[in-house]
């Protein structure tokens with residue numbers, strides 16, 4: 001039986017590795033890009049490598065990547081858990097840092113219990129309800145409401161940065177309450193090696209070279225699959241270069257963004273209604289990254305802070321709104337990058353992403369420099385370089401990662417439903433689905449993607465028997 005895997009990101013690569021490990025050699029991986037890795041995209045930078053996609057291993061226990069790699073690789077840690085706060089007012093004025101710390105403590109406490117399974121609303125409504133209730137009581141009553149609003153704005157941006165959402169009202173508590181959780185540091189780094197190092201472990205080249213699986217030999221790049229005709233005696237996959245491949249089983253790992261935009265033309269016959277409604281009612285977030293490079297760090301090296309967190313003043317928000325600098329309001333922080341002392345990392349989210357993608361490097365540098373000079377100190381040097389991602393414009397990704405909204409919960413559009421195989425008219429499964437969006441426990445995450453690849457490989461193995 002021949003299995004064709006569409007996509008050589010983490011999930012497709014993991015599925016291929018697992019099938020090879022179980023002695024299934026008649027497999028082929030078709031990858032549309034000219035490289036392996038998908039949303040793991042590590043690029044050279046100076047003497048090391050930085051990540052335009054997945055960057056951190058989130059958690060040490062219950063994270064399949066950490067559990068596979070941790071004992072054999074000198075991971076770093078962004079150490080957010082132990083870092084000091086560095087809140088900056090966007091206009092550079094120093095507000096009451098004690099009160100900011102109190103509010104941050106309150107917010108972090110609410111974020112820690114936000115996954116309450118008895119609650120069915122959005123992340124945002126849960127947060128705002130508990131936050132403003134607490135502010136009516138001691139020890140918060142004396143804190144000015146305008147400061148509380150700024151801190152809430154920061155946590156809203158922070159949350160959007162994490163989920164790739166435009167608004168925290170778009171995040172379903174119900175679905176995330178049913179997700180898995182990991183223990184240990186949530187910000188483990190690959191230091192200057194980059195996330196793509198994970199492929200050496202998935203293929204077992206490290207740490208067991210004698211057991212290495214030759215996954216690469218099964219992968220064809222520059223092979224965009226444009227149609228999967230799946231209900232005949234054999235499945236026919238057609239590619240953009242007009243080549244065709246035959247299969248008994250297909251594992252489809254393209255992103256939810258790709259499915260949303262193209263499931264109608266990708267599959268013949270079209271997918272069953274249960275699947276298409278899950279694709280329609282789940283959401284797909286966008287998130288872009290910027291790395292700003294400075295000739296030397298301008299911040300105090302001895303102070304253990306992880307990021308400059310920006311508290312936007314109402315006045316600055318009003319003044320920037322409608323100007324070409326409005327996008328800056330959706331920047332929550334400038335983060336230090338483990339192993340790269342001259343870099344600051346910025347995540348950018350929000351409805352203005354299409355604008356952002358049109359910005360050239362000079363504009364990004366100028367605007368970020370303007371904000372840092374205003375909020376931190378006028379002596380901030382101009383960044384010498386900016387490296388940025390463009391996930392939303394890339395045809396084979398169409399954004400960052402899956403997102404499940406209160407509407408998704410209402411329509412039952414869950415990762416589990418996205419994971420269900422599709423059966424042919426003979427009642428036997430033909431297409432299996434993997435990819436981060438199909439991970440009930442860790443949708444959105446790299447570790448979730450790996451798990452779904454292994455799961456889909458197991459599904460193929462049990463279908464073959």
Ligand SMILES: Cc1cc2nc3c(=O)[nH]c(=O)nc-3n(C[C@H](O)[C@H](O)[C@H](O)COP(=O)(O)OP(=O)(O)OC[C@H]3O[C@@H](n4cnc5c(N)ncnc54)[C@H](O)[C@@H]3O)c2cc1C
Pocket residue numbers: 006007008009010011012030031032033036037038039040052053054055056057058223224225226253254255258287288289389391396397399400401434435436437444445446447449
């Ligand atoms: C900016 C950003 C930051 C992130 N940060 C983190 C992080 O810090 N930690 C973390 O755990 N996760 C992070 N993630 C998420 C993580 O990168 C993903 O969950 C994971 O890499 C997804 O793997 P996948 O195999 O599901 O999908 P993909 O990596 O998208 O792989 C699917 C592959 O299919 C290919 N493909 C698509 N359509 C076709 C077609 N028609 N024909 C052939 N091939 C096709 C694509 O080119 C791609 O290579 C981040 C993601 C982004 C975008």
